[in-house]
Amino acid sequence: RQRLPLPSLKVPRELLRSFPHSKRVGSYLVGKMINKGSFAKVMEGLHISTGEKTLETENSYYMVMELCAGGDLMDRICERKRLEEREVRRYTRQILSAVEHLHKHGIVHDLKIENFLLDEHNNIKIVFGLSNTLKTDSLSLELLSTQCGSPAYAAPELLAHRKYGPKVDVWSGVSMFAMLTGTLPFTVEPFNIKQLHQKMVNGEISSIPGDISKAVSFVLSLLEPDPAKRPSVRAAMEERWINEGYSKKALHTLSHKNLSPEDLNSTVLEYMTETLGYSLSEIIHVVTTNRPSALTASYHLLLSRL
Known part of the structure; x- marks a missing residue:
């Protein structure tokens, strides 16, 4: 099975002290909430390697979303x-x-x-x-x-x-x-x-x-x-x-069956715990209950990439 890379990230102490944040996600420190919508919150972020705020600039807010290659x-x-x-x-x-x-x-x-x-x-x-x-x-x-x-x-x-x-x-x-x-x-x-x-x-x-x-x-x-x-x-x-042409495929509402802990991909779980800093119990609880959140989105996007 293909494994995702697990890079080691060093967080400078001065950034931790100067930028108010609640957690680290990959290469970012997650700070204050900028706004929230029906499905997700937009949080201010600090890129650890450059020290730049990546979701907020003087003139714009930036959102990192799924790539739509089409x-x-x-x-x-x-x-x-x-x-x-x-x-x-x-x-x-x-x-x-x-x-x-x-x-x-x-x-x-x-x-x-x-x-x-x-x-x-x-x-x-x-x-x-x-x-x-x-x-x-x-x-x-x-x-x-x-x-x-x-x-x-x-x-x-x-x-x-x-x-x-x-x-x-x-x-x-x-x-x-x-x-x-x-x-x-x-x-x-x-x-x-x-x-x-x-x-x-x-x-x-x-x-x-x-x-x-x-x-x-x-x-x-x-x-x-x-x-x-x-x-x-x-x-x-x-x-x-x-x-027409879909006689065997009734048109229905999108729905997602809740996963069980045994269904979760071990490689993605390892990446999310070791690199993104989530706790294993938190991932299992949030993803198996299909709760809309950044954690759930991260799991499914990483699984798709894998």
Whole structure:
């Protein structure tokens, strides 16, 4: 079995004294919390070898995240002008599955083409730009009012500054339209947000190629301007078009089976304890309970790399 390198790291004492920190992770000292989101906290870090703060500079905050070697979906569309219907179906299935997972955890997203990256296996990764949260036990009852999102991709209720719910994410049919045609369904030149909203309400959609009629019917169902008539994510996942060619692969929400201690990879455990400074008991507890944290993310990313 291939083993990960286990470099020895020396921490200068003066850095330990001058930089307030709670723990060491690899080559970094982890200091104060800068901010936190739904899934993770952004912490200030000090690189031990250089003494530079790596997550915060005078003008910017930096986040170290998983590498998406496939690039972003916007570039893919620009290169090809438009994507094949089969590929759009595959991407849309992944997006709907991921969005339903987010909804089950009370998160309503700002979905747009720029928020979709591709990994090395050509699978969609949703990047968090702006999002909002609901109580998970009241997804169908509670409405949100915080205005966020990009006008070209935002649902009509957002542009009208009305309260909204999870169905704003079903409006991601805009992104699907862009994949299929290489254009956005609603455009106004020069840009005017009131005219854009009116086009959405009136259903004044841009021209559509005639060879994707089945896909268009599905897209139009997602671009219903009245959220009461717009399908839920679950209903969209059960539509015929989205399941063509997948008769033996029912579209379901992403889920992860909790691991048992015996399932954990010994090489990754050794690397995390000897190099990253985690305790073995902490790793086993957090990873086997699948608790969202930097430790859980580190384990799975290292396992993937191995």
